[in-house]
Amino acid sequence: MKFTIDKTIILNALNNTVKALSQKITIPVLNGIVLNVTKKGIELLASDSELSIKILIDKKDIINIESEGKIIIQSRYILDIIKKMPSDVISFEEYNNNIKIYSDINEFILNCYELSEYPNINIEKSKNVITLNSNILKECINQTSYAMSQQEVRPLLTGLNMKINGDIFECIATDSYRLAKKTIKLTQAIEESVNIIIPGKSVNELVSTLKEDIDVDIHLFNNKVLFIYDNIMFQTTLLNGTYPDTSNFIPKEFKYMINVTLNDFYDAIDRASIITVSKDKNIVKMSINGNKLVIYGSSIENGKTKEEVKIECNNKEKLDISFSSKYMLDALKVLNTENIIILINEDDKPIIINAVDDDTIVELISPIKTF
Amino acid sequence: MKFTIDKTIILNALNNTVKALSQKITIPVLNGIVLNVTKKGIELLASDSELSIKILIDKKDIINIESEGKIIIQSRYILDIIKKMPSDVISFEEYNNNIKIYSDINEFILNCYELSEYPNINIEKSKNVITLNSNILKECINQTSYAMSQQEVRPLLTGLNMKINGDIFECIATDSYRLAKKTIKLTQAIEESVNIIIPGKSVNELVSTLKEDIDVDIHLFNNKVLFIYDNIMFQTTLLNGTYPDTSNFIPKEFKYMINVTLNDFYDAIDRASIITVSKDKNIVKMSINGNKLVIYGSSIENGKTKEEVKIECNNKEKLDISFSSKYMLDALKVLNTENIIILINEDDKPIIINAVDDDTIVELISPIKTF
Numbered sequence: 003m004k005f006t007i008d009k010t011i012i013l014n015a016l017n018n019t020v021k022a023l024s025q026k027i028t029i030p031v032l033n034g035i036v037l038n039v040t041k042k043g044i045e046l047l048a049s050d051s052e053l054s055i056k057i058l059i060d061k062k063d064i065i066n067i068e069s070e071g072k073i074i075i076q077s078r079y080i081l082d083i084i085k086k087m088p089s090d091v092i093s094f095e096e097y098n099n100n101i102k103i104y105s106d107i108n109e110f111i112l113n114c115y116e117l118s119e120y121p122n123i124n125i126e127k128s129k130n131v132i133t134l135n136s137n138i139l140k141e142c143i144n145q146t147s148y149a150m151s152q153q154e155v156r157p158l159l160t161g162l163n164m165k166i167n168g169d170i171f172e173c174i175a176t177d178s179y180r181l182a183k184k185t186i187k188l189t190q191a192i193e194e195s196v197n198i199i200i201p202g203k204s205v206n207e208l209v210s211t212l213k214e215d216i217d218v219d220i221h222l223f224n225n226k227v228l229f230i231y232d233n234i235m236f237q238t239t240l241l242n243g244t245y246p247d248t249s250n251f252i253p254k255e256f257k258y259m260i261n262v263t264l265n266d267f268y269d270a271i272d273r274a275s276i277i278t279v280s281k282d283k284n285i286v287k288m289s290i291n292g293n294k295l296v297i298y299g300s301s302i303e304n305g306k307t308k309e310e311v312k313i314e315c316n317n318k319e320k321l322d323i324s325f326s327s328k329y330m331l332d333a334l335k336v337l338n339t340e341n342i343i344i345l346i347n348e349d350d351k352p353i354i355i356n357a358v359d360d361d362t363i364v365e366l367i368s369p370i371k372t373f
Numbered sequence: 374m375k376f377t378i379d380k381t382i383i384l385n386a387l388n389n390t391v392k393a394l395s396q397k398i399t400i401p402v403l404n405g406i407v408l409n410v411t412k413k414g415i416e417l418l419a420s421d422s423e424l425s426i427k428i429l430i431d432k433k434d435i436i437n438i439e440s441e442g443k444i445i446i447q448s449r450y451i452l453d454i455i456k457k458m459p460s461d462v463i464s465f466e467e468y469n470n471n472i473k474i475y476s477d478i479n480e481f482i483l484n485c486y487e488l489s490e491y492p493n494i495n496i497e498k499s500k501n502v503i504t505l506n507s508n509i510l511k512e513c514i515n516q517t518s519y520a521m522s523q524q525e526v527r528p529l530l531t532g533l534n535m536k537i538n539g540d541i542f543e544c545i546a547t548d549s550y551r552l553a554k555k556t557i558k559l560t561q562a563i564e565e566s567v568n569i570i571i572p573g574k575s576v577n578e579l580v581s582t583l584k585e586d587i588d589v590d591i592h593l594f595n596n597k598v599l600f601i602y603d604n605i606m607f608q609t610t611l612l613n614g615t616y617p618d619t620s621n622f623i624p625k626e627f628k629y630m631i632n633v634t635l636n637d638f639y640d641a642i643d644r645a646s647i648i649t650v651s652k653d654k655n656i657v658k659m660s661i662n663g664n665k666l667v668i669y670g671s672s673i674e675n676g677k678t679k680e681e682v683k684i685e686c687n688n689k690e691k692l693d694i695s696f697s698s699k700y701m702l703d704a705l706k707v708l709n710t711e712n713i714i715i716l717i718n719e720d721d722k723p724i725i726i727n728a729v730d731d732d733t734i735v736e737l738i739s740p741i742k743t744f
Contacts, residue, residue: 079647079675086644100676108644108680273457273479276450304450305471309479 003039003071003096007064012092013084015046015057018234020077021207024050031119034074037094037101039067048077049123053204055211056125056235071096074115083110125228125237128221132166132192136212136231142173142184143209145336145363150202151177162205163245166196174248180329181248181366182336196220198227199245204238211236252354252364256345258321260290261314261358264342267295268334270309274299275327277307285370286327290346291320299327323349324372333365374410374442374467378435383463384455386417386428389605391448392578395421402490405445408465408472410438419448420494424575426582427496427606442467445486454481496599496608499592503537503563507583507602513544513555514580516707516734521573522548533576534616537567545619551700552619552737553707567591569598570616575609582607623725623735627716629692631661632685632729635713638666639705641680645670646698648678656741657698661717662691670698694720695743704736 019035027033027050036047043061047054061067073096084092089105096102103110143162151159156178163174169191174183200208211234212218221228229236274286278299287298295313300306323346334342339357346353355365390406398404398421407418414432418425432438444467455463460476467473474481514533522530527549534545540562545554571579582605583589592599600607645657649670658669666684671677694717705713710728717724726736 076675079650082647083644086640086647088640088644107682108641108678110644110648110676110678112648112676113674269457269459270479273454273459273481276453276457277481277483279450303484304447305481305483307479307481311478 003037003073003101004068004094005039005044005064006066006068006091006093007044007059009084009087009090009092011059011063012044013081015044015059015233016081016084018211019046019048019055019057020081021211022048022050022053022055023077024053024203026050029121031074031115032121033077034115034120035077035080036072036074036120038072039070041067041070043067047123049121051121051123052201052239053207054123054125054235054237055207056237058233058235060233065091072117073099073101074117074120075101076112076114080112083112125235127230128223128228130194130222132194132196132220132222134171134188134218134220136216136218137214138171138186138188139218140209140212140214142171142186143205145184146173146175146182147202147205147209148332148336149175149177149180149182149365150205152202153177158199158241158243158245160202161199161241161245162202164196164198164200166192166194168192168195174245176246176248176251176366179326179368180333181251182333183248183252183364185362185364194222196222197245198222199241199243200227200238201241204236208236208238251352251366253345253347253351256347256354257317258290258344258346259316260295260344260346262295262311262342262344264334264337264340266311267342267344268331270297270311271327271330271334273297273309274307275331277301277304278327284327285324285372286330287322287324287372289320289322290315290317292318321346321349323353324370325353325367326370329367333367337363337365374408374444374472375439375465376410376415376435377437377439377462377464378415378430380455380458380461380463382430382434383415384452386415386430386604387452387455389582390417390419390426390428391452392582393419393421393424393426394448395424395574397421400492402445402486403492404448405486405491406448406451407443407445407491409443410441412438412441414438418494420492422492422494423572423610424578425494425496425606425608426578427608429604429606431604436462443488444470444472445488445491446472447483447485451483454483496606498601499594499599501565501593503565503567503591503593505542505559505589505591507587507589508585509542509557509559510589511580511583511585513542513557514576516555517544517546517553518573518576518580519703519707520546520548520551520553520736521576523573524548529570529612529614529616531573532570532612532616533573535567535569535571537563537565539563539566545616547617547619547622547737550697550739551704552622553704554619554623554735556733556735565593567593568616569593570612570614571598571609572612575607579607579609622723622737624716624718624722627718627725628688629661629715629717630687631666631715631717633666633682633713633715635705635708635711637682638713638715639702641668641682642698642701642705644668644680645678646702648672648675649698655698656695656743657701658693658695658743660691660693661686661688663689692717692720694724695741696724696738697741700738704738708734708736 038045044059219230341358343356409416415430590601712729714727
């Protein structure tokens with residue numbers, strides 16, 4: 003194996019490939035990146051056995067392929083090494099079963115893993131393919147993934163529920179204390195209906211590798227899904243099971259309908275959360291009284307805080323409701339809108355957040371009863 | 374106590390005051406900042422009992438002082454609170470022995486410490502005063518302080534040795550493996566000779582609060598030193614003892630005198646250190662052979678690296694010498710020069726680094742014998 007390539011091209015490919023790697027991996031060879039040089043170009047593959055990313059650098063983007071070959075390089079320092087190479091053009095060469103990475107004035111010779119130790123990662127296309135625009139995918143994931151559970155107690159909730167039904171594309175995430183649901187109408191209906199749960203890590207890495215406004219082919223299998231876009235094949239196993247039906251979580255009618263400027267509401271909660279941080283679950287209290295909303299925060303250790311926010315509210319009856327400021331801030335952060343609508347029934351019933359001028363996103367936050 | 378002040382003015386003063394605080398403090402009240410409001414203005418004081426910083430905000434810089442008073446506020450969230458206040462003008466008011474920090478739309482009421490619990494911090498001027506320009510102080514500290522020891526085994530070495538003798542101002546730091554010495558000729562001789570050891574934390578915080586090109590009055594005492602500049606009084610205890618005499622550490626004659634471009638040498642070592650990082654003390658080997666210098670790095674785990682650097686050397690005899698790449702990079706980072714001179718006698722004798730065009734700085738790095 004021997005080839006010469008532009009620094010930016012190999013660095014970009016490696017940057018995306020390493021996203022499949024996991025620090026939790028116990029099989030050493032899965033810390034490696036498979037480099038497969040053929041006449042067609044260079045294929046990079048990394049996998050943590052659940053998520054696998056394969057990237058093809060086409061031969062037209064390679065300065066020179068002198069000889070083919072396959073090798074597994076160590077990922078640990080590879081990005082740093084490539085970034086710090088002193089020239090814009092870098093050569094790679096197999097060297098006594100290791101790899102030599104070099105320029106005119108310097109060289110690295112890196113130990114490699116045994117090819118035979120690498121597990122078989124099967125990445126192939128399906129006949130069952132759906133094509134979506136990357137902007138739709140990115141937006142749906144970005145506005146919902148924050149609500150995925152970080153706890154393994156209910157494994158399914160650590161993933162994102164992605165559904166397609168006709169021309170309705172929907173992403174749902176919930177950790178059972180909060181929920182985010184994004185529903186987009188596609189320009190064209192899709193024959194095959196889809197209902198999958200993508201693991202949290204894969205969701206986050208998928209969105210980080212997706213460029214703006216490109217076609218993404220989604221190849222569906224029973225137990226895995228393969229996204230193909232640009233020169234990337236992004237394959238992930240799916241979480242096995244039935245995602246909870248959340249359709250009844252969001253009430254149809256509300257006693258309180260509050261219209262508020264997103265930034266004002268966000269800043270007030272952000273300030274209140276300074277002193278409620280740590281120990282006490284970041285609880286803040288919201289008091290609604292006519293067209294005045296007051297955010298209260300307090301902590302025995304630190305003191306208390308109070309802030310008024312102007313609102314429009316349909317109900318003049320006073321209502322106090324408490325919630326996690328962290329959860330509320332997370333929910334507000336993903337909204338791209340100037341004004342929001344807060345919907346409430348009782349102080350022990352969910353708070354619903356809608357964006358004014360954008361009915362595709364619904365967010366839910368459970369209140370916290372305080373005494 | 375009640376006053377109103379510009380956000381930027383109080384934030385700036387607090388930013389400097391909190392530098393005296395320490396996370397290691399076990400006396401709770403020393404997490405507080407003493408706020409003393411008088412007709413003259415507002416005095417802020419923080420101390421970890423070794424380092425004390427007092428700042429006076431003159432009454433001309435305060436929008437309004439309605440009443441005087443003294444209180445100890447909690448430092449923990451104070452910077453965040455002030456930063457996130459929604460208006461450019463902030464009011465402070467004593468409120469049931471606590472402090473209320475407020476604007477038109479919001480308020481924080483923060484718990485305060487008991488005034489009586491605060492230790493007596495005595496900050497007064499000395500008759501024994503030296504005045505230096507802040508640029509000289511900053512430059513001397515910045516170029517030497519990296520070599521202070523992080524280990525408490527030899528407490529004196531965790532500080533910076535600052536000496537004045539006539540018109541010679543000198544700062545020295547060493548952790549016994551490396552040394553940095555900066556010597557500046559003052560424009561005017563100083564009568565009193567000075568030889569003090571300033572604790573490491575104080576050295577670092579002093580430099581971080583010093584503005585460019587201002588007069589710094591240094592008030593000397595037996596066991597402490599007080600720096601006065603701007604509206605800041607910066608007082609630190611001294612380390613007690615005799616700093617080791619390092620004047621014989623640096624040889625007068627050398628077998629090898631190597632002239633090299635600083636950036637080329639730095640980058641070569643930086644690259645070699647990528648794979649030597651962690652476990653093996655970051656050792657790199659430098660091989661000098663005529664007008665060629667080669668940096669070698671190797672690690673059993675990762676592999677090896679080799680890089681050539683062009684040099685001019687007076688001695689054509691081959692020499693191999695090994696050293697810590699971390700120590701060498703630290704030493705090179707503080708030099709503001711294009712070319713350096715590396716001086717060596719033997720592979721087990723210190724490496725001396727001089728800056729070409731700047732004879733005020735000398736750096737020493739002990740070699741590491743490898744087998």
